[in-house]
Amino acid sequence: DIQMTQSPSSLSASVGDRVTITCRASQSISTYLNWYQQKPGKAPKLLIYAASSLQSGVPSRFSGSGSGTDFTLTISSLQPEDFAAYYCQQTYSILGMFGQGTKVEIK
């Protein structure tokens, strides 16, 4: 199975900060990498697919990059509604494993 490792597991940031979350795959997955946002008590929401494509309706302050084994989700200017958990997911293999998540908290 392909394992996905996110870092950090949590971070504290202020409104307006630039935030970067990384995701590493245990083997090359090309650009078969998606990012989801989840707020407490809610279902996950797709932000980024194919490593860098922004899902329709998602603010442009969210961006994704990377290929192979190393990927990054960047929030260019953190907004109050962005405090949430973020998960990466690989879909290179049939078993679409998720990373363990990164919780973005208010500083």
Added chain:
Amino acid sequence: EVQLVETGGGLIQPGGSLRLSCAASGFTVSSNYMTWVRQAPGKGLEWVSVIYSGGSTYYADAVKGRFTISRDNSKNTLYLQMNSLRAEDTAVYYCARGLVGATPFLDYWGQGTLVTVSS
């Protein structure tokens, strides 16, 4: 409008069985791949199972041999039959629609249904 509504969760004793349903509207379940994802209390997302448009099914090792994914095309509904339930199966179970563009991704999710396995 695409909607997914899960039902069927509840409290069940270890060793018991439960069937979750995911009623879809706004699209055809059999034309997409559909996935079940779960989330234990306070934990992260865990991929559980997938059924492709052609009918092929796959499972995470943790549920293989105990869970069965299926769909009823006439009802446009996805199911997850869960047998031999264990305490570690306690989680919110989400169904999600998969799309295959340049790469596969899950674009719509249901609100989730809570399964609690406890005596």
